[in-house]
Amino acid sequence: MNPTMWQRRWLARASLGSVLVAGVVLGVFAGTRTIGLLAVGLVGLVLVAAGLWWSLAKEGVLRVLAVVLALGAPVWVLIAYTRAHLAWVAALAFALWLLAVGAGRAALVRDEGPAAMAEHPAPRVRRPVLIMNPRSGGGKVRRFELVERAQGLGAEVILLQWRDNGDGDVADMARKAAAGGADLLGVAGGDGTQAQVAEVAAALDLPFLVIPAGTRNHFALDLGLDRNDPSKALDALRDGVELHVDLGSAGGLPFVNNVSFGAYAEVVASPAYRDDKTRTALRLLPDMLAGHQGPRLSAHAGDTDFAEPQALLVSNNPYGTGDIAGLGRRARMDGGELGCVGVKVTSAAHAAGLLRGRRAAGVVRTTAAHVVVDADQDHVPVGVDGETVSLPVPVRCEVRPLALRVLVPRNRPGVRRARPLLDWRVIGRLALGRSHRF
Structure with missing residues (x-):
């Protein structure tokens, strides 16, 4: 439950008050050494940030040295404070800063309606058909006994064989299953496979079951499913609710998460991306942008x-x-719009600044019902839900509002709101009660 405006204002005041008390503690107990204390802490913070960044961007010995730097900087700061007999002062000031940050973030949470998407009564399913990829996610289908559990709930299971590696095979299986009487289609696999069957389910107005048996399962994450135990998604067959979500399309190909162009598509094409999406993107994206x-x-x-x-x-x-x-996460998937983020940078340092998120220079964000992407070539590489394809230009991206009926368990971890970025100007306005539009 989100705080009321009155509560947000007092959280903002608590945040600013904690900052003020932290300054008083440093001034009173550290005295003339306050500036030196702050300088040491600031240098330590810079060294930690540099070490973390280099640990992502470098390889081999340089990565090891970067990790040593990131871990050693706080130790150096602690030793410096202890020698000055100021360790307890620094610890108290740090605790007050943590309180300020926590209260500030809580104050910035906006009340924009329910965090979860609307739930609808689940349909009565008599013949569910589930397509499972035994190779997906390092063998999650076998490890979590998904076939046996699904069959125990009355579902028919179709296993993808090693020869089934064409783009159209999964969708064709789904269409044949529906023609044979299936009244629910489901997939145990990655997001790319999910999207193909989701398109068939949406076209036939059949409920769709997501079993997060892939590597990252971003779609399942935003549906609130338990990604650590994909077998729990099967609970939807006996105690489920239905969510109505949007479905994307790019150049005629369906997507449940996103499509990427340019340097983003180059990251997706990296062999390491499938095993560790977050780390690979953070490591490769800045250099690819600077030298794209x-x-x-x-x-x-x-x-x-x-x-x-x-x-x-x-x-x-x-x-x-x-x-x-x-x-990261999407707060909702039923807004009937596409998100669009464009990045244009001029140097490696500029690219590294992308870690600042929405405040990064060179980043433009917008939302629209349609996005048309063109290029100076006949075809462009595109990452569609993590799968690299080549599409003719222009590539038209669109969203089909509430096209997909997704069956999910009634009890699931849920979707959390993205944490708001800390903006002290907004916190100040809230504390003074001058404005609540932020």
Whole structure:
């Protein structure tokens, strides 16, 4: 439950008060050494940040040294404070800063309606058919006994065989299952496979079951499913509810999460991306942006034009404001709009600043019902839900509002709101009671 405006104002005042008390503690107990204390802490913070960044961007010995730097900097700061007999002062000031940050974030939570998507009564399912990929997610189908559990609930299971590696095979299986009388279609696999069957289910107005048996399962994450135990998704067959969510399309190909162009698509094409999406994106994206030599892109989304972005991400509903790479969460998937993020940078340092999220220079965000992407080439590489394909330009991306009926368990972890970015100007206005529009 979100705090009321009155509560947010007092949280903002508590946040600013904690900052003030932290300053008083340093001034009273550290005295003339306050500036030196702050300087040491600031240097330590810079060293930790640099070590963390280099640990992502470097390889081999340099990565090891970066980790040593990130871990050693706090130890150095602690030793410096202890020698000055100020360790307890620093600890108290740090605790007050943590309180200030926590209260500030809580104050910035906006009441914009329910965090969860609307639930509808589950349909009565008599013949569910589930398509399972035994290779997906390192063998989760076998490890979690998904076949046996699904059959125990009365579902028919179709296993993808090693020869079934064509793009159209999964969708064709789903269509044949529906023609044979299936009244529910489901998939145990990654997001790319989920999207193919989801398109068939949406076209036939059949309920769709998501079993998060892939590597990352971003779609399942935003549905509130338990990604640690994919077998719990099967509970929807005996005690479920229905969610109505949007379905995206890019150049005629369906997507449940996002499509990526330019440097984003280059990251998706990296062999390491499938095993560790977040780390690979953070490691490769800055350098790819700074030295991107791919097709010159342009895009039009609503009233916004993107001129020669090095990277472009179009998502099925927008991601949180601090997420520019499609690695986080979407608060909802029933808004009937596409999220669009374009990135244009001029140097490696500029690219590294992308970690600042929505405040990063060179980042343009918008939402639209349609996005059209063009280029100076006949075809462009595109990452569609993590799968790299080549599409002819222009590539038209669109969203089909509430096209997909997703059956989910009634009891599931749920979808959390993205944490708001800390904005002290807004906190100050809230504390003074001057404005609540932020």
